[in-house]
Amino acid sequence: MSGRLKKKLYNAELARLQAELVEMQAWVQRNGARIVVIFEGRDAAGKGSTITRVAQYLNPRVTRIVALPAPTEREKSQWYFQRYVPHLPAAGEIVLMDRSWYNRAGVEHVMGYCTPDEYHRFLHQAPLFERMLVEDGILLLKYWFSVSDVEQEKRFRSRAEDPMRRWKLSPNDVMSITKWEDYSRAKDAMVLHTDIPEARWHEVDNEDKRRGRINMIHHLLGAIPWTPVPHEHIDIPERPASGGYERPPREELGLGLVPDHAAELS
Template sequence: MRKRLYESELKELQARLVDMQAWVQQTGARIVVIFEGRDAAGKGSTIKRVSEYLNPRVTRVVALPTPSERDKTRWYFQRYVPHLPAAGEIVLMDRSWYNRAGVEHVMGYCTNEQYHRFLHQAPIFERMLVEDGIILLKYWFSVSDVEQEARFRSRAEDPMRRWKLSPNDVLSITRWEDYSRAKDTMFVHTDIPEAPWFEVDSDDKRRSRINMIAHLLSQVPYELVERTDIQVPPRPESGGYVRPPRDWTTHVPDHAAEVEARHAALRSAEHG
């Protein structure tokens, strides 16, 4: 998708997300959006675009770390329950309880008993959420093996994004078919009418973000909320306040001035 067209459509969709958030606040709606998919499928970058202009007090991104030893002794869904939204909140889950059906199962981090118990309990758990009034949306980001490998290599060569590449990510290349089977089985058990899976083709990141956000907006029955017109008052006249001398406080050094000076010196040398 061409960059200029993508950026134009993205801004329009993000404006609609702000409208949706206002409706959520006013009505007390609760929304959970689950982002799942293979490593490097584009989940994180899409979450970034969804949340970019939203109020972080209303829209939270949940990305839980590896479970602690205590977490491992609790009911599996228990560690996720505290992160569910209260009235007027949106939760974006960067991976979710579906870790158990994917990486935990494929990499042997859970037992077969725990895995099959999850496949049985997940639909029950999700029906309970929906019955209680939560809008639950589940997105699977699908990326081809060729594109995934290309993104891994790009991350490995980019010092700013190398942190996004873990040993488990690299192993997913060698376990491609295992992950494919796990995803297929997960869909069979958890693609339920109350909370279906929506698959996002994500080889083209720009197109996948546009498609996902547009679909999200179509699934939430929001309406435009009339907003209070806020007037900025005129600044009152000074009452005699005098600011203390600047040398009474410690200031951050003017690094920007140093950069400008170096840049000016380089330009002068080039043209001199």
């Protein structure tokens, strides 16, 4: 990959792509399409920040971000894929999955949170599950975000020193440094078993986050068979003449005004 993408070029292209995402979302609504986009990859590989850029201008009633917490004891007793099914899209919806059922092939397997039988059962069932989704009409896109060990450690240290982003650094994240090769082997096995014609894996080189975001969004827009839809013209009516309403004093309504903190800044 070339050097870091210049900020001016990045901002201009990101704005153009985000405008296309809005147009694509309109097509999804108009045609009742169902889309699932899976974001997987190394810890600190930039999945979350890319999802933020994808969803930034989209309608949250149409495009949902799904980031499930650790399973409850009840969920652990269910069929593994069961907890994900309620989050699948209905007609006219897009679901962006910040990690997904592939937790079992990655962190659960490497950290010993599942048994070997559960892990191998997942590798067998995941392609079957995904084929059923695609057969039913869901468009399933899977992205793996890659980053080097040097860049990952750099991002971890940056998070640890930043009080605004320290919450992103978990004990499991830190352990991933010591288990780099284990995660590499797990990723290789996962791709080998689950890269199927109906739902291929697409790798995003995210060493430079700007380039990675642009490349991923551009690919997403090209992978969905959308076309522009006509926009309904909306007339903004003239405001009618006043009917004599007078706003009562704020104190009579019991409505407190938020203090003007901004005035103190100047």
